[in-house]
Amino acid sequence: MSIKAPCKLMIFATFIHESLAMVRRLESAMSAYPYHIHGEEYMAMNVTKEAALRYHFSVPSDGRLSEVQFNEMTPHLRWPWDTRSEPEQPRK
Numbered sequence: 001m002s003i004k005a006p007c008k009l010m011i012f013a014t015f016i017h018e019s020l021a022m023v024r025r026l027e028s029a030m031s032a033y034p035y036h037i038h039g040e041e042y043m044a045m046n047v048t049k050e051a052a053l054r055y056h057f058s059v060p061s062d063g064r065l066s067e068v069q070f071n072e073m074t075p076h077l078r079w080p081w082d083t084r085s086e087p088e089q090p091r092k
Contacts, residue, residue: 004037010044019046019053023070030057030068038062044070051076 014022026044030036040059045052054077055070 004035004040006037006039007041008043010042011047012044013047016046016048016050016053019048022046023055027057027068027070031065034064036061036063036065042070049079050082051078 010026012022023044030042036059038059038061042057044055054073056073057068057070059065
């Protein structure tokens with residue numbers, strides 16, 4: 001018997017301008033994974049000193065996926081101690 005969590009949280013810490021590159025690496029690794037289950041939810045979160053940048057992906061079908069694409073969740077979650085008006089935006 002095996003149990004898989006339906007919701008997964010992946011936390012990483014990079015500079016804001018490196019966030020999308022890390023998300024692309026996660027997408028590539030997840031595309032190669034053969035045991036996805038329809039309806040699983042993934043959240044990737046880049047924890048920076050200014051804010052938490054969040055990305056979300058819902059698994060559309062069982063098995064290996066031909067494409068995985070995280071969607072950025074906005075606005076960024078700002079930390080209460082950050083005094084800047086807006087966090088730096090990731091480069092596209």
